[in-house]
Amino acid sequence: DVYSAPEPAPEPYVAPPRAPAPAFNRDEVAETLVGDHAAGLAASAFGSLAAAVQMPRDGRTLEDVVRELLRPLLKQWLDEHLPRIVEAKVEEEVHRIARGRGV
Known part of the structure; x- marks a missing residue:
C-alpha cells in the first residue's frame, strides 16, 4: 500500500557499559x-x-590552546600543499576562460 505508515526510526545505539579499569x-x-x-x-x-x-590561565581558553597548537601544523600543511592547489585552480580558470573565447 502506497499510503502505509512509515517505518519507525531505528533505536539509537547505546554502547554497553565498560568494565572499570583495573586498579x-x-x-x-x-x-x-x-x-x-x-x-x-x-x-x-x-x-x-x-x-x-x-585552564584558564590569564583568560586563556581551550580555543586559544587549540589555536596555538594547530597554527604550526596548518602552516606546515599550507606550505606543502597551497602552491599546488593554487596552480591547479589557476590552470582550470585559464582553460575555462580560453574555452569561452573560442581559443
Whole structure:
C-alpha cells in the first residue's frame, strides 16, 4: 500500500557499559618499568606540559590552546600543499576562460 505508515526510526545505539579499569599502584609501575632518573625527567616534562595548558590561565581558553597548537601544523600543511592547489585552480580558470573565447 502506497499510503502505509512509515517505518519507525531505528533505536539509537547505546554502547554497553565498560568494565572499570583495573586498579594499579603508580609507584609500583614506575619502579618496575623505569629508573628514578627517567621517572623524574618524565614527571618534570608532564608537569611543564600541565602548566603550559592549564585552564584558564590569564583568560586563556581551550580555543586559544587549540589555536596555538594547530597554527604550526596548518602552516606546515599550507606550505606543502597551497602552491599546488593554487596552480591547479589557476590552470582550470585559464582553460575555462580560453574555452569561452573560442581559443
